[in-house]
Amino acid sequence: MLSSFLSAEFFYTIIRVSTPLIFAAMASLIARKGGVTNITIDSTMLMSALTGVLVSAFTQNLPLAIFCGLVMGVVMGIFMGYFHIMMNTNLILTGVAINTFTRGATVMILYAFTGDKGSSSLVKSLAVGNWDIPVIKDIPILGQIISGHNGFTYIAFLSVIFTWYLMYRTPLGLRIRAVGENSSAAKSVGENPAKIKLIALAFSGFFSALGGMYMSMGNMSVFITNMTGGRGFIGVAADAMGRGNPIGAMLASLLFGTANAVANVLQINNFPVDMVMAIPYVVSIAGIIIYSAHEQHKKNSKIKKAIAEAERGEAA
Amino acid sequence: MSTAEHSVPAIEMKGITKIYSNGVVANKDVDFSVNYGEIHAVMGENGAGKSTLMKMLFGLEKMDKGQILFEGKEVSINSPAEAIALKIGMVHQEFMLVPSLTVAENMVLREEPRKGIFIDHNKAIEETKKISEMYNLPIDPNARIADLAVGIKQRVEILKALYRGAKILILDEPTAVLTPQETEELFRQLLILKEHGHTVIFISHKIREIKQICDRITILKNGRSMGVYQVKDISEGDISRLMVGHEVKMNLDKKPASPGKTVLKVEHLSYGYGEGKLKLDDVNFSVRKGEIIGIAGVEGNGQRELLECLSGLRKIQRGKVAINGNDVSKMSIYDIREKAKTAYIPQDRLLFGVASGATIQENLLANRMDYEEFSKAGVLKEKNFVKTAKELIKEFTIKCDNEKQLVNMLSGGNIQKVVVARELSMPRELIIIDQPSRGIDIGATKFIHQKIFELRDAGTAILVNSADLAEIRELSDSLFVMYEGEIVAFFRSLDGVTEEQLGEYMLGIKKQTPEEIKEAFHE
Numbered sequence: 001m002l003s004s005f006l007s008a009e010f011f012y013t014i015i016r017v018s019t020p021l022i023f024a025a026m027a028s029l030i031a032r033k034g035g036v037t038n039i040t041i042d043s044t045m046l047m048s049a050l051t052g053v054l055v056s057a058f059t060q061n062l063p064l065a066i067f068c069g070l071v072m073g074v075v076m077g078i079f080m081g082y083f084h085i086m087m088n089t090n091l092i093l094t095g096v097a098i099n100t101f102t103r104g105a106t107v108m109i110l111y112a113f114t115g116d117k118g119s120s121s122l123v124k125s126l127a128v129g130n131w132d133i134p135v136i137k138d139i140p141i142l143g144q145i146i147s148g149h150n151g152f153t154y155i156a157f158l159s160v161i162f163t164w165y166l167m168y169r170t171p172l173g174l175r176i177r178a179v180g181e182n183s184s185a186a187k188s189v190g191e192n193p194a195k196i197k198l199i200a201l202a203f204s205g206f207f208s209a210l211g212g213m214y215m216s217m218g219n220m221s222v223f224i225t226n227m228t229g230g231r232g233f234i235g236v237a238a239d240a241m242g243r244g245n246p247i248g249a250m251l252a253s254l255l256f257g258t259a260n261a262v263a264n265v266l267q268i269n270n271f272p273v274d275m276v277m278a279i280p281y282v283v284s285i286a287g288i289i290i291y292s293a294h295e296q297h298k299k300n301s302k303i304k305k306a307i308a309e310a311e312r313g314e315a316a
Numbered sequence: 317m318s319t320a321e322h323s324v325p326a327i328e329m330k331g332i333t334k335i336y337s338n339g340v341v342a343n344k345d346v347d348f349s350v351n352y353g354e355i356h357a358v359m360g361e362n363g364a365g366k367s368t369l370m371k372m373l374f375g376l377e378k379m380d381k382g383q384i385l386f387e388g389k390e391v392s393i394n395s396p397a398e399a400i401a402l403k404i405g406m407v408h409q410e411f412m413l414v415p416s417l418t419v420a421e422n423m424v425l426r427e428e429p430r431k432g433i434f435i436d437h438n439k440a441i442e443e444t445k446k447i448s449e450m451y452n453l454p455i456d457p458n459a460r461i462a463d464l465a466v467g468i469k470q471r472v473e474i475l476k477a478l479y480r481g482a483k484i485l486i487l488d489e490p491t492a493v494l495t496p497q498e499t500e501e502l503f504r505q506l507l508i509l510k511e512h513g514h515t516v517i518f519i520s521h522k523i524r525e526i527k528q529i530c531d532r533i534t535i536l537k538n539g540r541s542m543g544v545y546q547v548k549d550i551s552e553g554d555i556s557r558l559m560v561g562h563e564v565k566m567n568l569d570k571k572p573a574s575p576g577k578t579v580l581k582v583e584h585l586s587y588g589y590g591e592g593k594l595k596l597d598d599v600n601f602s603v604r605k606g607e608i609i610g611i612a613g614v615e616g617n618g619q620r621e622l623l624e625c626l627s628g629l630r631k632i633q634r635g636k637v638a639i640n641g642n643d644v645s646k647m648s649i650y651d652i653r654e655k656a657k658t659a660y661i662p663q664d665r666l667l668f669g670v671a672s673g674a675t676i677q678e679n680l681l682a683n684r685m686d687y688e689e690f691s692k693a694g695v696l697k698e699k700n701f702v703k704t705a706k707e708l709i710k711e712f713t714i715k716c717d718n719e720k721q722l723v724n725m726l727s728g729g730n731i732q733k734v735v736v737a738r739e740l741s742m743p744r745e746l747i748i749i750d751q752p753s754r755g756i757d758i759g760a761t762k763f764i765h766q767k768i769f770e771l772r773d774a775g776t777a778i779l780v781n782s783a784d785l786a787e788i789r790e791l792s793d794s795l796f797v798m799y800e801g802e803i804v805a806f807f808r809s810l811d812g813v814t815e816e817q818l819g820e821y822m823l824g825i826k827k828q829t830p831e832e833i834k835e836a837f838h839e
Contacts, residue, residue: 171428171435178414178425188412189426189480190397299590306589307634 004265008144013264015149016219018257020045020228022156023211024235025242025249026163027204031077032239033167034200035180035193036084039095042232043102044076044205045212050106050120052213053223054113057123065126066213073209077201085194085201107225120216120223127221128152152214159207163246166203176200208232230281237284241291252287259283324388325349326484326515327373327404332382334368340727342368343379346541348534350484355506355516357526357547360536361559361757366519367409369536370486373517374406375399405477406486411469413461419472420444420457423479447479451512453505466616467498474505484515491525495614496823503529521559523552535559570769573793576605578838579746579777580626585635587621588801595621597801599635601836603746603777608768610792611781614822618801619781620663623750626779627660628652629668639746653683656746659739663750663781665728669735672724676716677705679723680738712737713763729760736764740771747771749780753787765791785815796836797821804828806836 004010024041031038051072056065080098083089107117114122128151137147167173175196178186183193211231216223234256241255242248263279328349334342343365350356358366371377373384375393383390386402393399399406413422420440429439444457453471461469470490477485487506491499506516506529518530526533527547535542535558542558580603588595596618603609611619624630626637628649637644639656652658662668670679681701685691689700705719714733716726723731732753740747752768753761768791772778782788788795789810797805797818805821805828807813820826 165434169434171426171430174417174421174425174428174435178417178422181414181416182412184410185412185414185422186425188396188406188408189476190395190400191426302590303633304589307586310586310589310634 020211021253025238027207028236028239031204044208048209049212049216053125056126073205077205081201150218152218328385357530357533364536365539403483405482407473415462575607602838610795613798677719729756
């Protein structure tokens with residue numbers, strides 16, 4: 001079993017299963033920087049995953065399908081923003097309502113177009129292929145790990161860089177951060193916080209859409225009911241663990257992805273499936289608890305150290 | 317400056333009326349005008365309508381009636397963006413800065429210099445430097461706002477407005493948060509702006525400051541204008557009379573104190589380890605039954621931290637605090653209130669004092685809901701609830717429609733009365749009061765002071781903090797002065813102690829000997 005963990009294949013799997021988490025983490029990051037914790041990422045992923053599959057199945061046009069999936073994501077983001085920001089509804093209630101709606105809506109739409117409530121396997125949809133990276137693909141081990149991934153996977157890593165530049169190098173990013181941290185400050189210089197938040201949510205929906213379409217048009221080429229399985233929420237957790245830094249959020253996503261990959265291997269080795277599948281989620285919760293306990297401990301020991309220092313100074 | 321600019325005021329507001337949705341008339345037929353190159357004071361008591369008038373000028377509030385003329389032409393200002401376009405800038409009481417961003421980033425927010433699609437950070441820093449040199453207001457463009465002192469943050473606010481081309485600058489009570497030295501520095505900066513031909517609108521209720529720096533003054537009272545005066549032609553007494561309508565005099569019957577045994581003991585209390593400078597540094601004092609101990613000091617010298625350590629809001633890091641012999645660090649806030657019988661009236665009443673979305677009745681009785689008289693098996697006894705609430709409203713003269721009204725519909729003074737009624741209507745051993753009369757009218761202040769004296773005479777130990785020197789002198793039997801987290805002076809009696817003397821300790825110019833300060837602590 002140990003050999004399964006040390007193989008290049010295992011590391012390839014980590015990257016593969018981390019891909020949707022990275023997209024979701026970026027989606028969460030941009031929204032949260034703008035002051036909105038987006039809990040509809042998972043359902044946005046689901047809607048876009050379905051949209052992409054259906055459009056590609058009925059038009060056999062992959063670029064158009066991806067475009068429609070992205071538009072669906074942006075619309076979902078703005079939809080959430082419209083209620084929460086423009087109509088001033090409670091964030092959690094709005095999120096739960098959208099999530100509940102989406103669960104039903106995806107099944108209904110799937111049934112209406114394919115006649116099946118479980119998956120889209122009755123229609124033939126398209127998918128983005130795996131890309132080999134020239135030169136690197138020929139390097140032993142490394143090539144096996146990082147080359148030959150799905151196109152969406154490379155886009156996921158590019159989106160981390162994109163998000164970093166967007167947040168820290170562009171006027172829009174500066175405004176998103178300002179609005180999220182102190183919206184009256186932004187307002188006082190004539191900014192419209194509602195507009196900026198809507199834009200942030202549109203970006204959030206855009207990245208959610210990419211994560212969703214990876215699942216139904218990359219990793220697999222079929223839509224399955226509730227196929228996101230809470231990955232959107234794991235993305236929110238990864239973003240929280242990365243403390244709002246895109247690189248940190250990516251690393252946290254890879255950590256959760258690793259837990260997922262471990263679960264996959266254990267599953268093959270006849271461990272109880274349900275327990276094994278709980279691992280990533282237990283790791284997520286444990287990770288967050290350990291992290292905040294560590295932060296608290298750091299703060300306390302800093303205080304203790306300062307007191308001890310003061311006492312030594314007084315004794316001398 | 318040309319004569320044309322002299323003849324037409326920079327800004328004219330005519331017949332401004334503003335009524336808030338809760339029926340409060342904030343402004344009624346107010347006329348207001350300012351010229352270029354003057355520092356113009358807007359004065360009035362809390363709630364006189366100063367801030368509302370200025371918010372309408374800056375596009376943050378909509379007026380119900382009236383017109384605004386900019387250089388003689390009628391304009392409508394519906395948003396801060398439109399005000400900024402007319403070269404109007406505003407420095408708010410609460411700073412409008414983003415703490416995690418740098419000075420330069422805050423400066424250029426929404427007017428970012430660009431290089432392609434990216435922000436040109438170097439240009440942003442250059443521009444910040446340029447404007448800071450031009451007006452002689454030094455600043456480090458790379459400093460993070462969160463790391464800056466209050467006075468410097470305010471400077472960033474002023475620079476921010478100037479960067480946006482402001483010619484007319486509104487400052488909303490700028491000195492309220494500043495130390496005397498920072499205030500002097502601010503005045504220097506404002507005079508520079510005036511030299512540059514800018515207009516400064518200075519909102520304040522400190523007469524001395526206005527006398528020192530302003531050219532003209534508009535006085536507001538109860539939402540109406542009491543006229544415009546040349547500052548040099550009007551005396552402090554006249555200003556005061558126009559503002560409040562009567563001489564401010566507080567003659568309360570105050571009997572001499574007869575202190576009993578020690579209730580509160582604070583020994584070697586220090587706070588703020590691991591964050592740089594200590595907020596409290598070896599503080600020792602005690603409060604006995606039947607006496608009022610006052611804390612004087614410029615705000616931000618550890619008073620808030622001290623009171624929050626005593627009331628359980630902050631964890632005690634080092635030293636000992638005991639109430640009637642009970643160690644506070646081992647008690648929850650509930651225990652401090654119920655077992656040690658301590659009442660606490662916080663400074664920030666909306667944040668800590670009341671649940672603003674709850675009713676008056678709920679707020680009045682929130683501290684005794686679990687008493688047998690008010691609930692049984694987790695169900696409230698509505699009848700007793702209403703009865704007691706009604707009694708308290710009457711006793712503390714809270715102005716409201718009925719006990720079911722929401723607290724956030726009340727005026728500041730009445731909200732404070734709700735807090736005071738809740739905290740002071742139960743028998744307590746110790747009462748801690750932070751800023752008893754901040755932002756409330758004279759009637760309510762007088763009432764609260766009277767209540768404090770009654771409780772003292774009944775044998776309660778009372779600790780009061782106030783940034784208002786007149787108030788703290790009025791209330792205290794004994795008083796200590798805090799400066800940079802330390803007790804720097806203690807006065808057993810205030811007879812013959814002048815405000816000027818206290819001021820010297822408050823500003824850190826003088827410090828008593830350790831022996832004199834030790835007097836603050838009783839075994």
